[in-house]
Amino acid sequence: MKLEKNINLKKLNTFGVEAFATAMLTIESDSDIQQLTSILPDYPKRLVLGGGSNILFISDYDGLVIKNEISGIEVISEDNNFAIIKIGAGENWHNFTQYCVDNNYSGLENLALIPGTVGAAPVQNIGAYGLEQNSCFERLIALDLLEGGMVELSRDQCGFQYRDSIFKSEQKGRYLITHVFYKLSKSTSVNISYKELSQRLKDNQISQAMPKDVFCAVVQIRRSKLENPEIIGNAGSFFKNPVITQSQLDKLLEKHSEIKYFPFGEDFKISAGYLIEKCGWKGKRIGDCGVSEKHALILVNYGKASGKEIFNLSEKIIESVQGKFNILLKREINLVL
């Protein structure tokens, strides 16, 4: 266990914004967790940090950052159809999906190349290309930072929703997730309902897609269209796609018949990127931050932008989308003050 003071977090967040934390503790094992509990009373304000790919530091962090680097991938039970796999929360998510396809465990291949750690996946209920992590999620183990002691939480207890869970809402900041369990299939059936994905498989001349084909197609698509944080600071989609009711949709279509929408349960999902683009933001730059030229949903740091400047830009975008479409955009990323 390593406790460091006055740490610059610039290299620990994919936006690449500068922010100093009072202290940072890196934990790698269960014994580190026991030591962590002994210093918690000294730091009432704490933040669990994984890969920093879904976070925006708006100012310095006056508290303890707990950097999760607990590793390990272990098959804990297996039959002819399924395997239950236990993963250390500090494992890299993409490496885990690579492990799954390499070992013929299917179910998460659509989520290849999403940056960050396994421990953050349930927090955000990560999703892409027609799939969310909760479709294979089994349970997790976490340290209760409020009450002390380890807890086990089932899928129902995690309250997964679209890019949301109890860890982002009513229990925000309460748990340090240490291990996640996924139930993966041994079948070769795949989910290619997402149009762009099925088109890419066709382009790759694959008619009977296997999980590995889907994994490769997802990697190809993501490499071609997303901003790489190693080249330009960003945290993926900054906003969630708004979900609206039928009556809201009807009103919207009266004025904006061109709007794209998709059924989402009984409601409808609107593309936030489309709304932002229609407000003229795509490719716009203010100082050292801006909206990606590739995708209007991605805010970028050209080098020296501060978290506050990126936040202010997001406020302007929310205001203009509200003004033009009367839709309130919600941020997907976690703001840290």
Ligand SMILES: Cc1cc2nc3c(=O)[nH]c(=O)nc-3n(C[C@H](O)[C@H](O)[C@H](O)COP(=O)(O)OP(=O)(O)OC[C@H]3O[C@@H](n4cnc5c(N)ncnc54)[C@H](O)[C@@H]3O)c2cc1C
């Ligand atoms: C280029 C790019 C593309 C992306 N594409 C997608 C995408 O397609 N789909 C998608 O859903 N997301 C996407 N994201 C967002 C991001 O990758 C995910 O949200 C990811 O799960 C964040 O992981 P992280 O380890 O970096 O989390 P961090 O940014 O470190 O943390 C995110 C939140 O989770 C909490 N947290 C992290 N670890 C733990 C833990 N062990 N216990 C408790 N709380 C924890 C943090 O406190 C914070 O609130 C993208 C990001 C980038 C930069």
